[in-house]
Amino acid sequence: MVADRIEQEILIDAPPEVVWELVTDPEHVGAWFGDAAEIDLRPGGDAAFTWEEGGTFLGRVERIEPPRFFSYRWARPRDTPPAEGNSTLVEFTLTPDGDGTRLTVVESGFAALARSEDEKAQHLAENTRGWTVELDHLRDYAARAGSPAR
Numbered sequence: 001m002v003a004d005r006i007e008q009e010i011l012i013d014a015p016p017e018v019v020w021e022l023v024t025d026p027e028h029v030g031a032w033f034g035d036a037a038e039i040d041l042r043p044g045g046d047a048a049f050t051w052e053e054g055g056t057f058l059g060r061v062e063r064i065e066p067p068r069f070f071s072y073r074w075a076r077p078r079d080t081p082p083a084e085g086n087s088t089l090v091e092f093t094l095t096p097d098g099d100g101t102r103l104t105v106v107e108s109g110f111a112a113l114a115r116s117e118d119e120k121a122q123h124l125a126e127n128t129r130g131w132t133v134e135l136d137h138l139r140d141y142a143a144r145a146g147s148p149a150r
Helices: 016-024 026-032 117-145
Strands: 005-012 036-039 046-051 055-065 069-075 087-097 100-108
Touching (some): 016 026, 016 069, 016 087, 016 100, 026 036, 046 069, 055 087, 100 117
Antiparallel strands (some): 005 100, 036 046, 046 055, 069 087, 087 100
16 A cells, blocks of 8 residues: 655745745745746635646645645646545645744645556655655755745
8 A cells, every 4th residue: 555645844044934935925936846836825725836847736725824834735637626536735834943944744645546556656756756856946945045035
């Protein structure tokens, strides 16, 4: 059976209020997570994340608790609205850590995908690698942005 979740954590040298902007404001998200983003930041709001090479993946905002928690559900395959059996839940938890922020990202729901076990395992592996790359991009972007929300 395929694992159900990915959990990764990074430390960002910026306060939670700044990191919140980086993970919820579409202009910032599109700078570190793919190539473009649209986020209607309210529960039930639509989201879209676009990679020039990979297409657009649609999402729906689930919960927002500024500046500590943000979650959305996103679907695969691309250009498909999230629904039961085709989507996973992504949760960002921001915790103060000294002068910075510990950001924990959990993506769950892989076991419930309406796919073969091999396809679920591939999706989990791809997203595990993807989060490693994207969170490195976020850390680099935060350092270059120099606390853009201030």
